[in-house]
Amino acid sequence: MENNPLFLNRSSFGNALHIGNILSEKEAKTLLNDWVKNDKLQIHMKQVGHLMKAFATSKGYGELIVQKWYLAGLLHDADWDQWPDQHCKKIIEELESRQIDPEIIRSIASHGPRYFGVEPISEMDKMLYAFDELSGFVHAYSLMRPEGYLGMEVKGVKKRLKDKTFAAQVSREDVRDGSERAGIPLEELIQFVISNQGDADLN
Numbered sequence: 001m002e003n004n005p006l007f008l009n010r011s012s013f014g015n016a017l018h019i020g021n022i023l024s025e026k027e028a029k030t031l032l033n034d035w036v037k038n039d040k041l042q043i044h045m046k047q048v049g050h051l052m053k054a055f056a057t058s059k060g061y062g063e064l065i066v067q068k069w070y071l072a073g074l075l076h077d078a079d080w081d082q083w084p085d086q087h088c089k090k091i092i093e094e095l096e097s098r099q100i101d102p103e104i105i106r107s108i109a110s111h112g113p114r115y116f117g118v119e120p121i122s123e124m125d126k127m128l129y130a131f132d133e134l135s136g137f138v139h140a141y142s143l144m145r146p147e148g149y150l151g152m153e154v155k156g157v158k159k160r161l162k163d164k165t166f167a168a169q170v171s172r173e174d175v176r177d178g179s180e181r182a183g184i185p186l187e188e189l190i191q192f193v194i195s196n197q198g199d200a201d202l203n
Contacts, residue, residue: 006087007117013092013109014102021101022067028074031094036081043202044136049074050200051131051193052124071100072107072128088116114174120181130178130189133170138193140167149198154190 023031036042052073056066079090088109095105103124110118110125111132120126141160142148160166161175179186 004115004117005085006089006115008089008092008109009117011118013105014096014100016102018099019101019103020064021099022064022104023071023098023100025067025070028071032074032078035078035091038081041077041081044139045074045077046202047139047197047200048076048128048131048135051135051196052128054196054199055127055131055192056124068101068104069124069127072104072124073131075104076108076111076128076132088112112174126178126182129174130182130184131193133174133178134189134193135197137161137167137170137175138190138197140170142198149194152194154187154194157190157194158187 032042032045036045049070050073053066053070056069061069075091075095077087078094080087083090088111092105092109095108103122106118107120107122107124107128109116110120111128113119113129120129137160138152138157141157142152145152161172164172176186179189182189
């Protein structure tokens with residue numbers, strides 16, 4: 001673990017003086033389009049951003065907080081396409097150079113604790129980690145269903161999770177760990193993804 005090349009080897013991100021500084025949606029999508037040329041990865045990032053926004057909204061959080069959650073989800077994999085050997089370092093450095101809110105940066109840094117060595121602490125951190133792998137898995141399941149998300153059931157997703165050959169690249173360990181760290185039963189988390197992900201704006 002200690003020799004993981006993606007380990008960030010730091011625990012502090014951004015500057016507290018920059019709390020409240022966020023990218024506009026236009027700026028964020030420009031960054032995404034400049035950095036991410038892979039259409040499937042773009043879809044994933046937009047879906048996770050949508051889930052984060054939907055969850056924060058469901059909690060009754062204010063506009064600024066909802067937007068912070070959205071940006072963390074939207075940009076969490078921004079450097080994976082062109083710089084996989086520098087994932088998450090590149091996007092963290094970019095957001096730090098733009099003086100973006102440290103909570104957004106830290107959330108991105110902790111979206112894969114096994115890979116980056118940063119533990120999810122805040123609710124935003126934990127939910128980004130919880131949604132990341134599960135979002136991709138549910139999307140893969142929707143693509144094999146004639147009606148996509150329509151009529152999708154939690155039991156169908158759980159059945160596929162047990163099939164290690166389906167969407168094999170999705171870490172079942174991370175799905176379980178993310179649910180546990182978020183303190184939300186996996187069934188409830190799956191239902192939230194099913195209910196919200198199909199509405200994501202993929203433009």
